[in-house]
Amino acid sequence: xxxxxxxxxxxxxxxxxxxxxxxxxxxxxxxxxxxxxxxxxxxxxxxxxxxxxxxxxxxxxxxxxxxxxxxxxxxxxxxxxxxxxxxxxxxxxxxxxxxxxxxxxxxxxxxxxxxxxxxxxxxxxxxxxxxxxxxxxxxxxxxxxxxxxx
Amino acid sequence: xxxxxxxxxxxxxxxxxxxxxxxxxxxxxxxxxxxxxxxxxxxxxxxxxxxxxxxxxxxxxxxxxxxxxxxxxxxxxxxxxxxxxxxxxxxxxxxxxxxxxxxxxxxxxxxxxxxxxxxxxxxxxxxxxxxxxxxxxxxxxxxxxxxxxxxxxxxxxxxxxxxxxxxxxx
Numbered sequence: 001x002x003x004x005x006x007x008x009x010x011x012x013x014x015x016x017x018x019x020x021x022x023x024x025x026x027x028x029x030x031x032x033x034x035x036x037x038x039x040x041x042x043x044x045x046x047x048x049x050x051x052x053x054x055x056x057x058x059x060x061x062x063x064x065x066x067x068x069x070x071x072x073x074x075x076x077x078x079x080x081x082x083x084x085x086x087x088x089x090x091x092x093x094x095x096x097x098x099x100x101x102x103x104x105x106x107x108x109x110x111x112x113x114x115x116x117x118x119x120x121x122x123x124x125x126x127x128x129x130x131x132x133x134x135x136x137x138x139x140x141x142x143x144x145x146x147x148x149x150x
Numbered sequence: 151x152x153x154x155x156x157x158x159x160x161x162x163x164x165x166x167x168x169x170x171x172x173x174x175x176x177x178x179x180x181x182x183x184x185x186x187x188x189x190x191x192x193x194x195x196x197x198x199x200x201x202x203x204x205x206x207x208x209x210x211x212x213x214x215x216x217x218x219x220x221x222x223x224x225x226x227x228x229x230x231x232x233x234x235x236x237x238x239x240x241x242x243x244x245x246x247x248x249x250x251x252x253x254x255x256x257x258x259x260x261x262x263x264x265x266x267x268x269x270x271x272x273x274x275x276x277x278x279x280x281x282x283x284x285x286x287x288x289x290x291x292x293x294x295x296x297x298x299x300x301x302x303x304x305x306x307x308x309x310x311x312x313x314x315x316x317x318x319x320x
Binding site: 001002005009053055056058059060061062064065066067068069071072073075076078079080081082083084086087112115118119120122123125126129130133135 | 155195198200201204205208209212213214216217220221223224270271272273275276278279280282283287290291293294295297298300301302304305308309311
């Protein structure tokens with residue numbers, strides 16, 4: 001297993017070098033003559049106006065929470081998807097896959113499928129709740145006027 | 151190689167964690183959590199827990215951190231708050247810190263640390279899948295209920311925040 005992740009490590013090291021090397025190199029060779037013009041943040045040629053710290057709409061937070069919940073769901077589905085075929089085949093490959101685990105408790109493909117279905121239905125309730133509450137719609141009819149901009 | 155990688159990840163992790171604790175800028179602290187979480191994922195991999203490592207990267211770096219940054223940005227007047235570090239309750243904090251230090255040191259001393267030869271770890275995803283669907287089916291299904299509660303709770307709380315804001319336009 002370490003061998004496979006050595007590839008990941010090599011990619012990570014190359015990525016780090018690609019990011020860090022130009023920064024270090026340019027810091028060494030560039031002349032340092034700062035002016036207020038140069039230090040202002042670049043906004044496509046526009047002069048930046050106001051504070052960069054604005055308060056974001058709380059709805060971003062809800063979207064982020066929804067994202068986390070369904071990302072965790074996907075991570076729970078991954079091991080299930082990997083072993084599903086072995087269960088469907090009646091478990092011949094399963095003993096090898098599971099190593100010393102002998103106790104399969106008669107789980108077959110259908111049962112394993114239903115197990116995941118229950119998992120998904122419970123989370124679908126959450127999705128339905130969020131949808132019904134209107135959190136999936138970005139522009140709401142109830143908000144009006146300048147509140148849209150906050 | 152194993153030892154070198156362990157110390158590399160340990161140094162990055164602890165160094166970044168110290169930066170998180172001591173930097174006056176909250177946003178820098180949140181961003182410094184990336185190397186902290188990343189080196190933790192590396193340590194998990196060295197221990198043979200590949201699924202946990204990938205989960206660490208996907209959930210902590212990918213999602214929790216975004217949530218933290220949003221949390222920082224929702225804080226009122228964060229630009230003016232950053233830089234100030236006020237120490238309150240010095241006496242009580244000292245007592246708690248000493249008790250924690252004492253119990254940690256006591257735990258480290260009293261634990262027996264067995265040294266074992268390393269064997270090449272096997273990928274864990276298939277074994278995890280089988281365990282999820284047989285022996286640990288109930289915790290697996292309860293996890294979905296937990297996720298449901300988290301989702302509904304977050305929506306209800308943020309909804310009440312929004313309702314309070316529209317009632318009181320300050």
